[in-house]
Amino acid sequence: MGDVLAGFHTVWEFDTDSVLIRFERGIRTPKLLQALGERRIPYEALAGVEKTPGRHGTVVLRAMPRPGADPLADAADGRLRDGCDPYRLVLPAERELLAEYYAERIRAELGPDAGEPAERHLVAAPVPPLSFKGYDGKASFDGRAVSFRWFWSGASSAKWKAGDQRFAVEELTGVHWSSPEAPGGHLRLLRRGTDGPRPGAADQDPAAVVFGRGYGLVHESLPFAAAVLAAVRAKAPVPPSGTVPAARPDPGGIAERIRHLGELHDAGLLTDDEFSAKKAELLAEL
Structure with a gap:
């Protein structure tokens, strides 16, 4: 246009x-x-x-x-x-x-699939490293793992007993973000082997960071959550090819996907071999 x-x-x-x-x-x-x-x-x-x-x-x-x-x-x-x-x-x-x-x-x-959920992320996520301060701890994401370091002034005894936490992307299935502008705001990691957020309050969960007034601000915690979610989906198993017939993608769409792969590669979410292999797969579709 x-x-x-x-x-x-x-x-x-x-x-x-x-x-x-x-x-x-x-x-x-x-x-x-x-x-x-x-x-x-x-x-x-x-x-x-x-x-x-x-x-x-x-x-x-x-x-x-x-x-x-x-x-x-x-x-x-x-x-x-x-x-x-x-x-x-x-x-x-x-x-x-x-x-x-x-x-x-x-x-x-708009394409013919505009009314359907997308099978993959089509918009680039914020690029790590990213971090923010919650009420009870500091959250950091380096592209490979999420780390929580608890604050003595805010963390519950349950979190102190569990100690500082580190979760590799491969251990996760997603992330749940609840706005700090609403009561009970928090960021909770969803781990493999569970169907959703862990039961219980976020302040007792070592896989969650609690927000609060002046903590976990939207402009810091939401891009963080998006980056983690993108990394988790990038590491998710790819369904066997041929199970669902797919329309031949247009060159513009393939170029955008290759650009997104390049950002993931630059962020350390894909190895050189993974990036080369996925790029070759996309080019083969042309």
Whole structure:
């Protein structure tokens, strides 16, 4: 497309196969958006786009990611305030017709699987190393393992007895993030051999870090959760080929996947051999 649509704090730049969402820096821009900087969203990662009236003489254009396409959206799971939604563009009301025009342009680019969950992440995750301070400990992620170091001032006796923790990505099946802006906010790692979050309170679970006022801030803990989730899915077993007929991907989609693999490789989530093998597989599809 090559067009640019500028709103309050956010700019959408349209390309032939994706939209680049850039977030301005400034005191009025939510810290999460500042931390993200910019995000390239392939059209195949979107389920749709909607235009709705906004507040105080504005109109809102919001893209909707497919489940499973964006690790950040998957980790947030609908718990973000509207102002922190990275898929939301707020425009003056007088630009409503322009907003509808671009909404239709995006809808025209959606693929046949737009209504279905994505089988893999199509949007790049924040790149480790990442860390943040919770109320009861510090969480760190180096791309290979998550580490929790407990604080004497906040950690429960159960966590002190368990000691500082380190969980390799291969041990995990996912991560559950509960916003620090809501009561009981925490980040909990989901480990193999369990069907969901461990029972019991997060402050008693050595696989969880508790948030609190001024701790586990959204702009720090949510990108952390997204990076862990992306690493877990990258290490997940790949289903046998041929089990589900797949449409031949377009070159633009393959190029985006190779770029994402390169980011995972640079972050140390894929070895040289794994990166070369997966890249060769993708090129063979052309």
